[in-house]
Amino acid sequence: MATTNDLKNGMVLNLEGQLWSVVEFQHVKPGKGPAFVRTKLKGVTNGKVVAKTFNAGLKIETANVDRRDMQYLYNDGTGFVFMDTADYEQITITDDIVGDAANFLLEGQEAIVAMHDGLPLYIDLPTSVVMEITQTDPGLQGDRSSAGTKPATIETGYQIQVPLFLETGTKVKVDTRSGDYLGRVND
Incomplete structure (x- = not known):
């Protein structure tokens, strides 16, 4: 148990049997009347914001x-298999919990898996990952300086928008939150 004075961003609350993550909070002391805390909460299981x-x-x-550091191993058809890097225990996480993170998961990649009572809630990926472009049309001569x-399709099969000058086989940095191209990576 905590009080509303202890609220922090990222804290998970159990309200009416559902888990809610604090996205934003603000302590308000009006000139008249009692103080209160205005919050924006995101449902951990459904992503709904209230x-x-x-x-x-x-x-x-x-x-x-x-929150556990885990390594993604493979997709076994029923879900995504992760291994806890501390005790090497493996768990299978269903597609609906992994969600859009699947677009940026490569075998051997590290991720943070949030667990509550032994059940996985969601996956936190790093804010950016390096992926190789597996297929893209060649840029046309004269298009190299335009914006x-x-x-382009990356290793996981996800499609992103890249500048015209990039070619198949180029490694790029991709934002895992939005799927935006962040830049070219030189090996």
Whole structure:
């Protein structure tokens, strides 16, 4: 148990049997009336974002969320298999929990898996990953200086927009939150 005065971004609350992550909070002390805390909460399991207001000093139940460093091993057809890097225990995480992170998961890649009571909740990838372009149309002569983009398929099969001058086989840095091209990587 904690009070609303203890709220921090990223803290996970257990409200009415559901887990909510604190995205944003603001302590408000109006000139008239009691103080309160205005929050923006994101549902851990469904991703739904809601605004909720609490009275200052109100006791709220926090959830114990264990964030573990894990390594992605492979997809076995029923889900994604991860290995805990501390004790080498393997778990299978379903497609719906992995979600869009699957677009940027390569075998052997590190990720943080959030667990609650032994059940995986969500996966945190690094903010950017290095991927190789497996297929893209060649850039046309004269297009090399313009700011245009073209579609390119990366190693995982996900399609991103890249500058016209990039070719198949080029390694690029990709933002895992938005899927945006961040730059070319030289080996």
